[in-house]
Amino acid sequence: MHRPITPDALRLTVLDESGVLEACRQTYRFWHQGRAEEPYVQRVLSAVERMGSEMRYMGLVSEDGALAASARALDGGIECNGVRIRSMGIAAVYVRDDLRGRGIGAALIERLLADARARGYQSAFLFSDIAPAYYARHGFREYPALDWSAPVGSLPASPGLAIRRARPSDRERLRDWHRAAALVQPMGVTRTPVWWDFFRWWRGAPDDYILCDGSREVGYVNVGMDQTCLRVHEWAAPGVEPSRIWATIRARAADLRADRVGGWLRPDRRTGFMNVEARSGAIPMAVSLQPDIALPEPSEAFFDELDHF
Ligand SMILES: CC(C)(COP(=O)(O)OP(=O)(O)OC[C@H]1O[C@@H](n2cnc3c(N)ncnc32)[C@H](O)[C@@H]1OP(=O)(O)O)[C@@H](O)C(=O)NCCC(=O)NCCS
Structure with a gap:
């Protein structure tokens, strides 16, 4: 008998190619932007390949290997008054349709932030297409959009x-x-x-x-x-x-x-x-991950369209 999937029963892992394909299968209906499924999958695979070590496709996976949620983690940086702050970019946060509303999205974000801290990142940032309040719960602040x-x-x-x-x-x-x-x-x-x-x-x-x-x-x-x-x-x-x-x-x-x-x-x-x-979507948001790192005030920052992941 299958145990119910709860956040505690899931572990964060880097997806291999079959995991990325499963993530594409789950996200296609939501993010196809008019593309057929095959070109959509090829675009994501190509993105993973082009970014190389600067991007990991992450997943929350149950004991039996089922993918419950996924996101891409980019190795980035924020330039702040001339000083570089290492920053994890978080993209394509997605919870499997039938598992929504049980805290899995929240668990994914918290574990990505814990992973970022463990890797020495000083901040994290993302572009939100949903109500910014969702990410504000995890400390993210909005920047001009x-x-x-x-x-x-x-x-x-x-x-x-x-x-x-x-x-x-x-x-x-x-x-x-x-x-x-x-x-x-x-x-x-x-x-x-x-x-x-x-x-x-x-x-x-x-x-x-x-x-x-x-x-x-x-x-x-x-x-x-x-x-x-x-x-x-x-x-x-x-x-x-x-x-x-x-x-x-x-x-x-x-x-x-x-x-x-x-x-x-x-x-x-x-x-x-x-x-x-x-702008209604692509709202930049960032959070400091270390007590001594203060990010600038929202009025002082700008995130470029060509950094939008
Ligand atoms: C957004 C998403 C990741 C949330 O995952 P989830 O596991 O269902 O969320 P959680 O269980 O952790 O949190 C539930 C809370 O988030 C809120 N929430 C869920 N989806 C939301 C959305 N699209 N916008 C704003 N808030 C949302 C719920 O209202 C709920 O609030 P409550 O705790 O006050 O009741 C999921 O709905 C999803 O994959 N959506 C499709 C892809 C997407 O839009 N990703 C975000 C791209 S920026």
Whole structure:
């Protein structure tokens, strides 16, 4: 006879490939985003492979090996006033449909946080698609989650910059620009090279353009079409007047016949032409895991769209 599955009867483990396949089977209906099951599974397997040692697919498993809940644990960092805080990213928290409401989700989060502490992580962070109160019970605090958008014609018209498509060999320069731009705000996610490539793939944002001021290359923009809207995934151009970036983005939007421009709002880049609204999902949340680690106030932090797991 099977014993009822309770949180105490479950152990946290790293899933092997058959465990990951079972997690995909359980989560498919919830996270397919219009994909057929096979491409969905291949995307998750590819994510595990691309992240390598920087991501583990974790599960709560019963004595007989049945998977009750799963989540992905990313080896990340939060850059806070120039100091790196090791941080476990928690993604795709999922409890098997028939086991909900018995504290298994809570047990999964608590055990992931205990595992993070044991591994020396100083904090954990996630992007919540559910009521933030669920994670607030475990100490997580909310960070800004605002979107902006604007009709193309309301962005500054000039003077823009020339652009050229970035090559793979430009990656280190892009990372340098990103780091330099990140330093002017108190907190963001640390980008390793694996993280940098992974999220451009995961979020479907492969298009980086180098910004050229005459013969000088001064930064980059990463933009892509989402139906009729040009999404500004991110840009970094230290020392360049932002209106020049917006004018460049406006010209790119006109070339691509977009009718709107928009993206996640980095608070220090809010300007008059933006219509701003609260995002309903992907709400960044973070918790300190050590008494001497104080995370910045929510008003001081920003989590980029290209770090959204
Ligand atoms: C969210 C989820 C992980 C919760 O797991 P669970 O084991 O059912 O939750 P627990 O038993 O630990 O906690 C139950 C409590 O959480 C609350 N809760 C459950 N689902 C919730 C949701 N979607 N949003 C907000 N609160 C939720 C319940 O109301 C209950 O509150 P109570 O204790 O005041 O009665 C589970 O419902 C799930 O897998 N959902 C689908 C995937 C998903 O949305 N994951 C989160 C992505 S950010």
